[in-house]
Amino acid sequence: EPEVTQTPSHQVTQMGQEVILRCVPISNHLYFYWYRQILGQKVEFLVSFYNNEISEKSEIFDDQFSVERPDGSNFTLKIRSTKLEDSAMYFCASQGLASTGELFFGEGSRLTVL
Amino acid sequence: AQSVSQHNHHVILSEAASLELGCNYSYGGTVNLFWYVQYPGQHLQLLLKYFSGDPLVKGIKGFEAEFIKSKFSFNLRKPSVQWSDTAEYFCAVIRSGGYQKVTFGTGTKLQVIP
Numbered sequence: 001e002p003e004v005t006q007t008p009s010h011q012v013t014q015m016g017q018e019v020i021l022r023c024v025p026i027s028n029h030l031y032f033y034w035y036r037q038i039l040g041q042k043v044e045f046l047v048s049f050y051n052n053e054i055s056e057k058s059e060i061f062d063d064q065f066s067v068e069r070p071d072g073s074n075f076t077l078k079i080r081s082t083k084l085e086d087s088a089m090y091f092c093a094s095q096g097l098a099s100t101g102e103l104f105f106g107e108g109s110r111l112t113v114l
Numbered sequence: 115a116q117s118v119s120q121h122n123h124h125v126i127l128s129e130a131a132s133l134e135l136g137c138n139y140s141y142g143g144t145v146n147l148f149w150y151v152q153y154p155g156q157h158l159q160l161l162l163k164y165f166s167g168d169p170l171v172k173g174i175k176g177f178e179a180e181f182i183k184s185k186f187s188f189n190l191r192k193p194s195v196q197w198s199d200t201a202e203y204f205c206a207v208i209r210s211g212g213y214q215k216v217t218f219g220t221g222t223k224l225q226v227i228p
Contacts, residue, residue, distance in 0.1 A: 033215070033216075035218075041220075042204075042218060042219070042220040042221050043158070043204060043218040043221070044218075045215055045216070045217065045218075048215050055215075056215055091157065091158060093216075102148065102160060102163055103160075103206075103216050104160075105150075105157050105158040105159070106157060107156070107157040108157050
């Protein structure tokens, strides 16, 4: 069964450092998402991406965040200058036909900012 | 914008007890509804989904959910829980038609005691 893969599974970084989280969505999917889950809290929408541009972003997704699909397969989330409160599990998801709505999630990348 | 409410934040049950987790959404139009499960240390997995047709939807591992449009509800049920059902359960909604992002509820932690 096709799956979404994410790397790294866990990254520890110092505050102020840049982090790139990588995702390989399911190959024939069209819509891509990043969600975040701070420990013990709900799953929060960060950003959606379609046709090589951001479709929608939440208020969490400020200027320190960016996404891109550099090579047609990878879908990356960059956090430019990490803060302590960026520590969370970051989930990538992809979605095929929009009418079905089902998201397929990766296993997540745990980011710990010290 | 749509929103999702899960009223039970933490539920503790003994094995073989019956389970019902509440989910209500706010959006007047047509929606697709999902329940996702997150086992300890794992990623989000789809449990079941409703798009149209029979409002009683059966999912994996003996779970089912009933869509009641008049009540804007999509409650999750299982007649007899097992210890292995210990997990966090997230209700999610997406507006039908075209691209729309998925909105998650705050989640319900289920703890099943052997």
